[in-house]
Amino acid sequence: MKKIWLLMLTILTLVWVNFSQAANPSQLSYQIYTQPGTKIHTLLIPGNSIFAINTAISPKLDTLSNFAAKYQGISVLNGGYFDPKNHQTTSYIVQNGELVANPEDNERLINNPDLTLYLKKILNRSEFRRYQCGNTRRYDITLHQQPPPAGCVIVAALGGGPQLLPEITAEAEGFVDSEKGRDAIGSNQPNARSALGITKEGDIIWVMAEQKPLGVTLAELAAFFSTLGVEKAINLDGGSSSAFYYQGKTYYGKIDEEGNPVQRPVKSVLLIVDS
Secondary structure (H helix, E strand, C coil), X not given: CHHHHHHXXXXXXXXXXXXXXXXXHHHCEEEEEEECCEEEEEEEECCCCCEEEEXXXXXXXXXXXXXXXXXXXXXEEECCCECCCCXXXXXXXXXXXXXXXXXXXXXXXXXXXXXXXXXXXHCCCEEEEEEEECCEEEEEEEECCCCCCCCCEEEEEEECCCEEECCCCCCCCCCEECCCCEECCCCXXXXXXXXXXXXXXXXXXXXXXXXXXXXXXXXXXXXXXXXXXEEEEEECCCHHHCEEEECCEEXXXXXXXXXXXXXXXXXXXXXXXXX
């Protein structure tokens, strides 16, 4: 009888452990921070969790909820930049180890005379990467042309920019030209923003700041990341593109003149999946 009881206890323990590992979303920590000019949605993804961050791109612009349904995404964050007229990417995207979106194929970008001076910088902007280093998964934020560390391969990457931490690189990445008064992303103006950061411990923090009532500047976003212990951070496509999907609901960053959320489909996203 004692042996039977011990056997049943062992089975129940194994079932509970397997269930908790498979269905325990508590490893993801969702929080909202209310500040005077904005409401900021955050999602903490522990670096050593069962979850992995993937990239995805759509031939046509699509909603975050559709991306989630297609790729079984637990959470989705809008991703890289794209041309609103031809819907082609202006960010590099690597998915499952393959380059699936190349801004060099976008003729409106490459042949735009207004961007000729900045093209070299544009094609080497920062990107979020997921590496596979042997049996270890790693994340990083680095410039596109930076090779992966020795022994590592790039499994997923999504271009954005500029970096927010350890410093804002808007000028170095061709978003801003102070001498000519150019600021392609309104870096000093409050707006809806999407971004992500990496902590010293290797955890990932997704952020989506709503425009209501104002939004945040890049400097304010960088300062917010610092309060969360983030060491590296990257800005993503923002404004009307800013959106965050979690637990079956999409939160939008931008509002129209009547106060309604702007539900803009996007070209690429980051997804959290059960690895």
